[in-house]
Amino acid sequence: MGKKKVDDEAIVSAYAQLGSVWKAAKAVNLCGQTVHERLVRIGKIKPANVFTEDEREMLRKEYTEHRNKGKLDSLAQKMGRTKPFLCRQARAMGLTNAKGFKPYAEKAGSNPYAKFHARVRSLRGDPRKCEICGEDNPSKYYDWANITGDYENPDDYKRMCRPCHRKHDKSRPMLAHLRGAAS
Numbered sequence: 001m002g003k004k005k006v007d008d009e010a011i012v013s014a015y016a017q018l019g020s021v022w023k024a025a026k027a028v029n030l031c032g033q034t035v036h037e038r039l040v041r042i043g044k045i046k047p048a049n050v051f052t053e054d055e056r057e058m059l060r061k062e063y064t065e066h067r068n069k070g071k072l073d074s075l076a077q078k079m080g081r082t083k084p085f086l087c088r089q090a091r092a093m094g095l096t097n098a099k100g101f102k103p104y105a106e107k108a109g110s111n112p113y114a115k116f117h118a119r120v121r122s123l124r125g126d127p128r129k130c131e132i133c134g135e136d137n138p139s140k141y142y143d144w145a146n147i148t149g150d151y152e153n154p155d156d157y158k159r160m161c162r163p164c165h166r167k168h169d170k171s172r173p174m175l176a177h178l179r180g181a182a183s
Contacts, residue, residue: 008042011035015044046080051089055079063090116151120144127159132168135161145169 006028014024015035025035039045058079063086066075076083090096127144129136144157145165149172160168 006030008038011038012042012044015039021045055081056089056093059086059089059093060095063095067096113151116146117144117157120154120157123154124157129159130161130164131158132160132164135164 010028011024011030014027015021018024018027021036021039022032025032028035036045062075063072066072067090072083072086076086079086087096121144124144127142128138130142135142141162143160143162143165145160145168147156147158150156
């Protein structure tokens with residue numbers, strides 16, 4: 001006796017409920033490849049890793065806007081793709097790069113200091129030694145410490161070990177005032 005055949009509706013239902021080809025396959029007692037092929041054949045999902053010219057054009061037009069608003073998930077859903085897949089395609093098409101604009105720091109409620117420090121790290125790399133005490137032990141933590149308070153200027157930062165960074169920040173009147181207000 002052979003296996004009982006599973007109809008397309010059962011596969012579609014399992015996929016809609018579970019959101020994964022592999023979980024749906026397990027639920028209907030089939031292999032993932034079979035479920036994927038059947039979902040592609042009936043038009044419920046797109047073939048894996050096949051990016052059409054129309055999709056490329058849509059990505060060219062809409063990627064930057066959605067990325068800058070932090071809404072790549074909605075673009076991925078609109079295109080029937082995953083966010084990581086769209087990001088890989090955008091990178092391959094030259095729409096983004098590792099040193100580009102970081103929209104995560106622009107979201108409401110984000111920490112502006114984190115945004116500025118992330119920008120310095122992206123432009124100048126990770127600090128690996130302290131410019132104050134000379135410490136360069138790879139097991140220690142090092143930060144980019146702002147020198148004068150001009151946080152937007154990436155040249156206004158020095159590499160410091162955590163202890164030197166804390167001493168530096170405690171000596172700055174503006175930060176001492178903020179620490180007192182937070183208490």
